[in-house]
Amino acid sequence: MKKALSFDIGGTKISFAIIDNKGNILNNIEKISTPNTKEDIYNSLKNIVNKYKNEFDIITIATAGAVNNENTKILSSTGNLPVGYNEIDFQSLSIDKKVVIENDANCSVWAEYQLGSGKDCGENIVLLTLGTGVGGGIIVNGKLLKGKSGSAGEMHFVIKNKKRACTCGFYDCYEAYASGNGLKNTAREIYNESTITTYDVINDVKKNDERAILALNEWQHDISLGIIGLVNIFDPNCVILSGSMAQFIDYKKINNFVNNNIVVQKTEIKKGYFDNNSGIIGAALFGFDKLKGED
Ligand SMILES: [Zn+2]
Known part of the structure; x- marks a missing residue:
């Protein structure tokens, strides 16, 4: 079974959890306040990645702002995140695990489509x-x-x-x-x-x-x-x-x-269906789909 270390980065808080490929949250969802600078955001993520480094196969990130079509970087960020947030090199968070990024609302719709209110809808x-x-x-x-x-x-x-x-x-x-x-x-x-x-x-x-x-x-x-x-x-x-x-x-x-x-x-x-967890769950499910495409 594949596992993701999944983040949801918003203007006021960053939440994260380990999620399996069925969309189950395996531990408690943890939350930290969003740091005020891009450097501090990166360092916070890096510390969390290091802490859980043996427990996941992929890093997935739901974020405010627009994300490129390759899901590797943020193109433009919103006003409630620090200046230069879009310059953060998320790919360098891990040397051996894939990092997949997607916009938070896109992650939400993916979670609802796969497992939530949109599951049997079409x-x-x-x-x-x-x-x-x-x-x-x-x-x-x-x-x-x-x-x-x-x-x-x-x-x-x-x-x-x-x-x-x-x-x-x-x-x-x-x-x-x-x-x-x-x-x-x-x-x-x-x-x-x-x-x-x-x-x-x-x-x-x-x-x-x-x-x-x-x-x-x-x-x-x-x-x-x-x-x-x-x-x-x-x-x-x-x-x-x-x-x-x-x-x-x-x-x-x-x-x-x-x-x-x-x-x-x-x-x-x-x-x-998912209330506030749709970002981290959707990002993880989206990331697993990307891995599947490469197997
Ligand atoms: Zn407008």
């Missing part, structure tokens, strides 16, 4: 990770959609005309409305208060606050608008929502609205 899946931002992973005819440079699935397409700034530097992208930050900003408009947080909105919904309910409904409506476009373009068997914000979705309502407004055959919108 060969075409769109996954959205709803967190502080929005990530995307797309499977077309059983293959991960990577695009010409490896960056496909970025959820930056315009859905409104309100001049709301987006993290990418442009305006009114899907991410600016469908993310946790999107909910927060929609709530700030509705409450007419500039200090409202996402946490406040969720709390107020529980108290039946009308403004919070309005904000949550508008946020879900915005999420649906993007899904309608994605469903019409990719005609997926299912759309999977994962990430910390996916638990606040009314799936019945969103399924009805989307399916009433698409031009392709009916699809199903469902919650992801």
Whole structure:
């Protein structure tokens, strides 16, 4: 049985575990805070690799940012990781084991497709990770959609005309409305208060606050608008929502609205199975597939 030492590198924490080729987590998932410099990130990974060096066959990494089509390096990283993060030489973490890197949302969709909510759904899946931002992973005819440079699935397409700034530097992208930050900003408009947080909105919904309910409904409506476009373009068997914000979705309502407004055959919108572990599990499964191709 093959084993991976699998990492998920995000802006605030790095989680890692040993995972077998059935997707089982063999020890506890360990977590460290993401160091502030690229050198410290590399050294932390190197120490972990050395500690577990006799226990794995491959190193796999799920990361924020775009990854090249060869899965060897990061092309561009996001603002929540240190400057120069994309220059880290991940391949040198081990002299004798393969190192396979993939974007975190792509790893999530791979985990859901192989073993999670998308397992019996079909060969075409769109996954959205709803967190502080929005990530995307797309499977077309059983293959991960990577695009010409490896960056496909970025959820930056315009859905409104309100001049709301987006993290990418442009305006009114899907991410600016469908993310946790999107909910927060929609709530700030509705409450007419500039200090409202996402946490406040969720709390107020529980108290039946009308403004919070309005904000949550508008946020879900915005999420649906993007899904309608994605469903019409990719005609997926299912759309999977994962990430910390996916638990606040009314799936019945969103399924009805989307399916009433698409031009392709009916699809199903469902919650992801793996929650926060889809990155490390998906990276490992993806890495094992790469090894198989070389045997
Ligand atoms: Zn954008």
